[in-house]
Amino acid sequence: MKQTKSIPIAIAVVLLCLMVVSSAYTLPEGRQALITQFGRIIGTPVTSAGLHFKLPFIQDVRLFDKRILEWDGDSNQVPTKDKKFIWVDTTARWRIIDAIKFAQTVRTEDAAKTRLDSILDGATRDVISKHNLVEAVRNTNTLLDQAKKRREMVSNQSSDQSLTEKIEMEEEITGELESITVGREKLSGMIHERAKSNLVELGIELIDVQLRRIAYEKSVEEKVYERMISERNRIAEKIRSIGKGEQAKIRGKLNRDLKEIESTAYRQSQEIKGKAEAESIAIYAKSLSQDPSFYEFTRTLDAYKKTLKNKGSMVMSTDSDFLKLLQKR
Numbered sequence: 332m333k334q335t336k337s338i339p340i341a342i343a344v345v346l347l348c349l350m351v352v353s354s355a356y357t358l359p360e361g362r363q364a365l366i367t368q369f370g371r372i373i374g375t376p377v378t379s380a381g382l383h384f385k386l387p388f389i390q391d392v393r394l395f396d397k398r399i400l401e402w403d404g405d406s407n408q409v410p411t412k413d414k415k416f417i418w419v420d421t422t423a424r425w426r427i428i429d430a431i432k433f434a435q436t437v438r439t440e441d442a443a444k445t446r447l448d449s450i451l452d453g454a455t456r457d458v459i460s461k462h463n464l465v466e467a468v469r470n471t472n473t474l475l476d477q478a479k480k481r482r483e484m485v486s487n488q489s490s491d492q493s494l495t496e497k498i499e500m501e502e503e504i505t506g507e508l509e510s511i512t513v514g515r516e517k518l519s520g521m522i523h524e525r526a527k528s529n530l531v532e533l534g535i536e537l538i539d540v541q542l543r544r545i546a547y548e549k550s551v552e553e554k555v556y557e558r559m560i561s562e563r564n565r566i567a568e569k570i571r572s573i574g575k576g577e578q579a580k581i582r583g584k585l586n587r588d589l590k591e592i593e594s595t596a597y598r599q600s601q602e603i604k605g606k607a608e609a610e611s612i613a614i615y616a617k618s619l620s621q622d623p624s625f626y627e628f629t630r631t632l633d634a635y636k637k638t639l640k641n642k643g644s645m646v647m648s649t650d651s652d653f654l655k656l657l658q659k660r
C-alpha cells in the first residue's frame with residue numbers, strides 16, 4: 332500500500348520539476364528575448380540579463396542580439412558619374428532596436444544580413460553613380476587650399492624669382508587635382524541616410540557606413556597606373572630643370588664672389604708692396620744722408636756678391652770705379 336501511494340507523489344514531483352525547468356530561462360548579457368505562444372509574440376521584449384520565467388510547455392523563448400553588429404558587404408562594380416567603373420567595398424555597423432518588428436519582418440540575423448546586403452548595396456550604387464570618382468577617393472581640398480594660401484602670400488609679400496618659380500611648379504602639380512564638393516566622408520553619410528529609413532521598418536538601427544576600399548576595374552587599372560607614372564615623371568623632370576637653374580645661379584654667384592675676392596686680394600697686396608717699397612726707399616735715403624761713403628761701401632759689396640759669385644770671366648779696366656775696393660790694400 333505504501334508503494335502504491337508513493338508512485339503518484341513521485342510522478343507529481345517529476346511533473347513539478349519539469350514545469351519549473353520549462354518555465355525558467357536565463358538571459359545572458361548582450362541578448363534580448365521574445366516570448367512566443369503558439370508562434371504569436373506575447374508581451375514586450377525582455378532586455379535585462381538574469382533569470383526569468385514563462386509559462387511552461389506552451390511558451391517559447393527567442394533570443395536576439397542587442398549589441399552592435401558588423402556588416403561587411405561584397406565588393407561591387409559601380410559606375411561613377413564621370414563614367415569610370417570602380418569596385419566599392421563597404422562596411423557598416425548596426426543593431427536591433429525593435430525585437431518585435433525584427434522578428435515579424437526578417438525573423439533571424441542571417442536573414443537580416445541578406446536584407447542589409449540588398450539595401451546597402453543599392454544605396455551605395457545610387458550615391459556613387461551620382462558623383463565623380465574624385466568625390467569617393469578624397470575627403471578634403473587641403474592640398475589645393477594650402478597651395479592657394481602660399482600663392483597669395485608670395486604675391487603679397489615676396490618678389491623672389493626662385494620662390495615664384497617654385498610656386499608656379501606647385502600650381503602645375505596641384506592643377507592636376509580636381510576640387511571636390513562632397514568628399515568621401517559625406518558620401519558615406521549620404522549612403523547611411525538613404526539606407527537608414529528602409530532599415531527602421533525592419534527594427535534595425537543603422538549606426539554608420541564606411542567606404543572601406545575603392546579600386547579601379549582591372550581593365551583600366553593598368554592604364555591609370557601608366558598615366559600616373561608619366562605624370563610623376565613629367566613633374567620630376569620639371570623639378571630637375573628648376574634645380575639645374577638654381578645650380579647655375581649658385582655657380583654664377585660663386586664665380587662672381589671668387590673674382591671679387593681675388594681682385595680685392597690683388598689690390599691689397601699691391602698696396603702692401605707699394606708701402607713696403609716706399610718704406611725701403613725711405614730707409615735707403617735716410618742711411619745715405621747719414622753716411623754716404625758707408626752706404627756706397629755696403630752697396631758695392633752687395634754688387635760684388637751678385638756679379639762675382641759665379642765662375643766666369645769679366646773684362647774690365649783696372650781703373651774702373653767698380654773694382655776700386657779690390658785695388659786698395
